[in-house]
Amino acid sequence: MQIDLDLLFTWGAIAKEYKKAEVIFNENETANFYYQIADGNVRIFNSNDEGKEFTQGNFSKGDSFGEPPLFISEKYPSTAIACQECRIIKLGKDKFLNILEEYPAIQKQFLELICKRLHAKSKSTTAIINQKPEYRIMAFLKANKKTECDKKEIVPFTRQEIANFTGLRVETVIRTFSKMRAQEKIDIVRHKIFY
DSSP, X not given: OOOOHHXXXXXXXXXXXXXXXXXXXXXXXXXXXXXXXXXXXXEEEEEOTTOOEEEEEEEETTOEEOOHXXXXXXXXXXXXXXXXXXXXXXXXXXXXXXXXXXXXXXXXXXXXXXXXXXXXXHHHHHHHHSOOHHHHHHHHHHHTOSOOSSSOXXXXXXXXXXXXXXXXXXXXXXXXXXXXXXXXXXXXETTEEEX
């Protein structure tokens, strides 16, 4: 979701620069800001005591992230970090909610966005509960394919990122890709995956 930058700045938003791997917000922190990416990429994830991470989402230029806790006065359920140098627009929670009251069209767009994310999360959960790694990986690849055509396109995620999204170990992802390559479900060219 992208709110017009001029509108955000009119309501008091600020632009903040983040370095690669810098934390934007931590899990269990109070949600006080609306965030919108002007430049860069952000990853939202959870991690366990052993350091294993599960990626909840990747967001890029024009995307907003971390909104649900703002609507229900809850803490962030995940951590957000910059994947590269980022410029992020921040607006205080109260001002953000006032924009939604003042502009019903923007409010409707947020409702649609949150419903799409909830729908996608439900579909990905179905894939995760399946114990077969190939099924999890195929569901992830299908969900993140940019076009509907049969032509294979490059997968813009590393094997580690795919492991983080699917809840698998990176070694399992590598073995599964080898099997999928032999079955001609994917191509691997110069270490790049095509699906």
